[in-house]
Amino acid sequence: MSFRDMPIRRKLMTVILLTSGAVLMLSCAGFCTYEMVALRKGMLKEYTTGAQIIAANSTASLAFRNEADAAEVLAAFKTDPRVVEACLYDQKGKVLARYPAGAPVSIFPTHPSESGYRQDHLEIFYPVLQGSRVLGTVFLQSDLSDLSERYYAYAWLAGAIIACSILLAYLLSRMLQKQISTPVLGLVETAKLISQEGDFSVRAEKSGEDEVGALTDAFNQVLARVEDQEQAIRKLNADLEERIVERTAELALTGRKLEENKNLLDSVLHNIKDGIVAVDEKGRYFVFNPAAEKIMGRTPEGILDNKRMEHFGLFRPDGVTPFPESEGVLSRALRGLETHDLEMFVRNPLHPDGLLIITSGRPLLDEKGKTMGGVGIFRDVTEQKRQENLKIYAKALENSNRELQDFIFVASHDLQEPLRKIQSYGNFLLDETKGSLSEAASVYLARIQTAAKRMSGLIEDLLQLTRVTTKAKPFELVNVSEIVGEVQADLELKLRETGGKIMIGELPELEADPTQMRQLFQNLISNALKYRKADVAPVVMVQGKADEGKGWCRVLVRDNGIGFDPKYSEKIFNIFQRLHANDEYEGTGIGLAICRKVVERHSGTITARGEVGKGAEFEIVLPIKQAK
Amino acid sequence: MILSRRHFLTSMILAGFVLLGAGQSVSEEYQVKALFLFNFAQFVKWPSSDFSSANEPFRIGVLGENPFGTFLSETVKGESVEGHPLVVQHYDSPAAVKDCKILFVSDSEKEAIGQILAALKDRDVLTVGDTPDFLKEGGIIRFVPEGNKIHFRVGLDRANNLKFSISSKVLRLADPGKD
Numbered sequence: 001m002s003f004r005d006m007p008i009r010r011k012l013m014t015v016i017l018l019t020s021g022a023v024l025m026l027s028c029a030g031f032c033t034y035e036m037v038a039l040r041k042g043m044l045k046e047y048t049t050g051a052q053i054i055a056a057n058s059t060a061s062l063a064f065r066n067e068a069d070a071a072e073v074l075a076a077f078k079t080d081p082r083v084v085e086a087c088l089y090d091q092k093g094k095v096l097a098r099y100p101a102g103a104p105v106s107i108f109p110t111h112p113s114e115s116g117y118r119q120d121h122l123e124i125f126y127p128v129l130q131g132s133r134v135l136g137t138v139f140l141q142s143d144l145s146d147l148s149e150r151y152y153a154y155a156w157l158a159g160a161i162i163a164c165s166i167l168l169a170y171l172l173s174r175m176l177q178k179q180i181s182t183p184v185l186g187l188v189e190t191a192k193l194i195s196q197e198g199d200f201s202v203r204a205e206k207s208g209e210d211e212v213g214a215l216t217d218a219f220n221q222v223l224a225r226v227e228d229q230e231q232a233i234r235k236l237n238a239d240l241e242e243r244i245v246e247r248t249a250e251l252a253l254t255g256r257k258l259e260e261n262k263n264l265l266d267s268v269l270h271n272i273k274d275g276i277v278a279v280d281e282k283g284r285y286f287v288f289n290p291a292a293e294k295i296m297g298r299t300p301e302g303i304l305d306n307k308r309m310e311h312f313g314l315f316r317p318d319g320v321t322p323f324p325e326s327e328g329v330l331s332r333a334l335r336g337l338e339t340h341d342l343e344m345f346v347r348n349p350l351h352p353d354g355l356l357i358i359t360s361g362r363p364l365l366d367e368k369g370k371t372m373g374g375v376g377i378f379r380d381v382t383e384q385k386r387q388e389n390l391k392i393y394a395k396a397l398e399n400s401n402r403e404l405q406d407f408i409f410v411a412s413h414d415l416q417e418p419l420r421k422i423q424s425y426g427n428f429l430l431d432e433t434k435g436s437l438s439e440a441a442s443v444y445l446a447r448i449q450t451a452a453k454r455m456s457g458l459i460e461d462l463l464q465l466t467r468v469t470t471k472a473k474p475f476e477l478v479n480v481s482e483i484v485g486e487v488q489a490d491l492e493l494k495l496r497e498t499g500g501k502i503m504i505g506e507l508p509e510l511e512a513d514p515t516q517m518r519q520l521f522q523n524l525i526s527n528a529l530k531y532r533k534a535d536v537a538p539v540v541m542v543q544g545k546a547d548e549g550k551g552w553c554r555v556l557v558r559d560n561g562i563g564f565d566p567k568y569s570e571k572i573f574n575i576f577q578r579l580h581a582n583d584e585y586e587g588t589g590i591g592l593a594i595c596r597k598v599v600e601r602h603s604g605t606i607t608a609r610g611e612v613g614k615g616a617e618f619e620i621v622l623p624i625k626q627a628k
Numbered sequence: 629m630i631l632s633r634r635h636f637l638t639s640m641i642l643a644g645f646v647l648l649g650a651g652q653s654v655s656e657e658y659q660v661k662a663l664f665l666f667n668f669a670q671f672v673k674w675p676s677s678d679f680s681s682a683n684e685p686f687r688i689g690v691l692g693e694n695p696f697g698t699f700l701s702e703t704v705k706g707e708s709v710e711g712h713p714l715v716v717q718h719y720d721s722p723a724a725v726k727d728c729k730i731l732f733v734s735d736s737e738k739e740a741i742g743q744i745l746a747a748l749k750d751r752d753v754l755t756v757g758d759t760p761d762f763l764k765e766g767g768i769i770r771f772v773p774e775g776n777k778i779h780f781r782v783g784l785d786r787a788n789n790l791k792f793s794i795s796s797k798v799l800r801l802a803d804p805g806k807d
Contacts, residue, residue: 057797059671059797060667060671060795060797060798060800060801061801063667063670063671064664064667064798064801066801069800069801130670130671131670131709131710133670133707
């Protein structure tokens with residue numbers, strides 16, 4: 001654990017112990033060093049004094065070269081066991097006497113030198129002086145056992161002092177650190193409690209008026225402020241949460257709207273008949289709806305170098321000239337240009353005959369107005385174009401039809417005049433030449449009369465045919481039964497002539513032009529009487545029924561006449577279409593054409609069924625109510 | 629140390645030269661005795677009143693035939709005792725002996741030793757001699773040869789009644805024998 005992370009208790013104790021330990025060590029080291037130096041100095045001085053005494057005592061011995069006496073003087077060192085060896089040098093540096101007595105000369109220095117500590121001993125040289133005369137030198141060598149004993153003693157003492165002091169310091173610091181650490185730890189406990197429980201109403205207990213006390217006060221003040229602020233923050237938080245909830249709801253709503261918009265857009269893109277495509281600024285497609293694929297016959301996948309015209313097979317409206325790439329709607333859009341209603345021709349395997357499309361496009365701009373892509377829309381107008389063409393044809397047809405009817409009307413009307421003159425003057429001629437004409441001339445005249453009559457009937461029928469459209473009246477409620485009754489009355493003479501009869505069944509009421517209804521049944525019933533079997537009295541049945549549920553009514557007109565070959569069942573309604581020669585059955589070949597025209601004007605149908613020799617049947621289907 | 633050694637060497641060479649030059653050979657015995665005489669000058673204390681002035685020479689007298697040659701004068705040359713320069717003085721007769729502090733009575737005077745010592749009895753002179761009955765005759769210090777060494781013997785009864793004091797260190801070295 002590094003010192004920084006130690007609990008304050010241990011920190012304090014460590015500081016105290018380290019400080020006191022360091023001080024003790026230093027002072028002990030200083031004291032010991034001083035003692036050592038003093039000891040060495042003292043020892044040097046002590047032995048120098050000893051040597052001095054010996055020197056003083058040995059002057060005479062040296063002067064008189066009395067070895068025995070000198071040895072006796074040296075023997076004084078016996079009292080000090082630390083003196084290992086000693087000797088006296090004479091004036092010439094020669095050893096005169098030695099201690100211990102029997103020591104070999106070789107152990108002594110060959111000549112006197114300086115006093116001082118050697119490796120493991122002390123050497124003292126002291127001159128023997130008689131007045132100022134040097135008589136010789138005293139030498140002594142002491143071992144340092146004394147010194148080392150003292151060293152050990154000092155070391156023990158110092159060690160003991162340090163150990164005791166540190167123990168004392170430890171015990172004291174244990175007690176004293178509580179003075180500082182206990183209030184601090186109390187603060188820490190309070191702070192922990194607050195951080196764990198989040199309860200800012202807790203207060204730290206004050207222990208005294210020192211800095212920790214001041215800290216506790218400050219801490220408590222901070223706590224009070226924090227408590228206030230926390231309440232404020234809680235309130236703010238509550239407000240904020242409320243706002244977040246509101247905002248989330250709004251966002252959810254917006255998101256849902258966006259989602260709906262997207263779904264709507266997707267749905268539109270998927271279901272619209274128009275092809276819609278969009279590209280980014282590099283020409284890569286990011287919208288290509290199903291309609292576009294249906295028209296273009298393929299997706300933009302595999303498009304090379306943005307060659308859209310080639311890829312999709314686009315031509316000018318002539319269907320031959322390839323469309324220039326640069327004039328394409330998207331190319332223009334990417335250049336920032338708009339295009340409106342450009343016609344193009346597309347040919348692909350899906351549409352081998354090609355389609356005519358009309359296309360528009362515009363650039364996609366970002367908020368700064370920079371072009372970031374393009375969008376194009378196109379529509380298949382092939383059918384529309386054909387419809388337009390058809391309308392034009394229909395209009396032209398209508399015009400020519402009206403012109404033709406006008407012509408027929410005018411022609412029929414103007415033709416009546418000369419025809420009536422031919423008939424009148426024919427009659428005059430017959431009256432004038434009564435009996436005077438040859439038989440042949442009479443026949444010729446009769447034939448002229450007959451032809452004129454026929455032509456008159458022809459013209460009358462043609463006029464009636466044109467009148468179906470030109471002289472039309474508004475529709476009204478018509479009782480078919482009454483109409484058929486009137487027709488029966490009109491044909492009374494013919495019925496009597498032929499011995500035929502008309503059987504009228506149930507017939508409906510419907511909205512129709514009554515004049516034209518009468519024309520319709522007049523033509524059908526007179527045809528039935530006309531094309532009768534030579535030896536059979538004609539019988540015509542007219543009956544019909546309304547189907548209110550379907551809004552239609554059906555009327556049948558059946559006869560027992562000669563019938564017709566079914567292969568002519570369509571042709572017989574054509575104008576001037578006749579199945580029989582004129583001299584066999586008189587007729588203009590216009591009656592059934594008028595019938596068909598009347599039925600068509602009433603938005604109905606008429607069909608003919610028959611067999612040769614077995615009678616004919618006409619079925620008319622008409623709406624009960626006419627569209628307004 | 630180096631200086632003193634050189635000094636020592638120089639004096640040895642000089643001494644040798646002088647000895648050779650003198651053509652005289654002094655026996656080793658007398659060389660030692662000469663040194664002893666010099667030592668006595670060092671270890672015996674005369675009262676300063678005994679000198680008339682501070683720089684009065686300290687005379688070592690030799691009475692009779694000089695057995696030291698020039699060795700003694702060479703030994704004391706340049707030396708002094710408490711400021712008094714050491715000087716060797718030769719006396720032919722006891723009557724000539726005057727103002728000397730140490731007097732070596734040569735062996736040549738052994739016939740008249742009694743007379744000589746008697747004459748010097750009241751004088752504060754440290755008398756030194758070779759003759760066997762020197763102390764009995766009233767002398768103070770006698771050289772005693774012992775083997776090849778020279779010892780000296782002090783006539784203690786005489787020495788205790790003197791104006792000058794012989795250092796106890798010298799007395800300690802003295803031959804304890806009795807004459």
